[in-house]
Amino acid sequence: MATKQYIAKYHQLKQAYERELGKEIADITWYRVVATLKQHFNFNVLSSDASKIVETFASFKRRYGSFTGRGEGFSERWQAFRHFYEIDTLFHGGEFLKLLAEHLKINLDDVPRSTPYYWFERAELSFSTENIYHSKDLALVAFVAAKWAINKRSQPMKSANIEVLAIAK
Numbered sequence: 639m640a641t642k643q644y645i646a647k648y649h650q651l652k653q654a655y656e657r658e659l660g661k662e663i664a665d666i667t668w669y670r671v672v673a674t675l676k677q678h679f680n681f682n683v684l685s686s687d688a689s690k691i692v693e694t695f696a697s698f699k700r701r702y703g704s705f706t707g708r709g710e711g712f713s714e715r716w717q718a719f720r721h722f723y724e725i726d727t728l729f730h731g732g733e734f735l736k737l738l739a740e741h742l743k744i745n746l747d748d749v750p751r752s753t754p755y756y757w758f759e760r761a762e763l764s765f766s767t768e769n770i771y772h773s774k775d776l777a778l779v780a781f782v783a784a785k786w787a788i789n790k791r792s793q794p795m796k797s798a799n800i801e802v803l804a805i806a807k
Contacts, residue, residue, distance in 0.1 A: 648672075648683050651692045658696035671695070678716060698778075701760070711788040718742060718784040723777035731758075732767035734776050741780070742787040749786075757782045 640648070652668045663671075675681035679691055721741055722734075729737070735754060739746045758765035761778035 644683055647688070651683060651688055654689055655692050655696045658693045659700050701762075711785065714788060715781050715784040718780040719777045721777075722773045722780045725773040727773050728770050729773060729776060730767065731765055731769050731771060734771060734779075735767070738776075738780055738783055742784055744787050744790065748790070753786060754783075757786070 651672075652663075652665075655668065655671065656662050672681070672683070675691060675695060679695070681691055682688065718738075718741060722738075731754075735746060739749075755765045757779045760782045761775065763771065763775060763779065
């Protein structure tokens with residue numbers, strides 16, 4: 639049975655989430671959000687940092703749309719985020735891209751030139767290979783880049799005409 643304190647805090651957190659998200663949500667949606675937070679963030683409604691976690695999660699949801707923890711590829715995206723978030727160090731932009739490519743198992747030569755700028759922009763950062771960034775800030779870049787990598791892997795091979803396939807055998 640939930641205590642009065644728990645219920646009051648639960649509703650306060652829902653209001654904070656809605657404020658940050660910019661819209662009201664159904665109670666069942668909030669229940670699912672809390673379940674996701676508990677699953678991925680070691681979340682506790684009564685903890686002292688609960689408001690910060692809820693507001694941060696809502697801002698991610700507002701910026702990146704599908705940030706539910708249930709979407710296709712979320713685990714891989716979340717793993718990339720946590721990998722760089724937990725390193726707690728500084729990187730030059732170029733160094734980070736090399737480490738990111740290793741982590742995501744992608745070839746940087748296959749990444750269109752403008753794409754890293756997009757990844758950084760989505761994380762509200764300005765990209766330069768020479769700039770120095772904190773890994774906690776780069777974690778959001780890794781989250782966005784992981785989605786690109788997942789989508790890239792799921793695309794069918796191009797140039798699959800009969801002549802090329804015959805030579806490849």
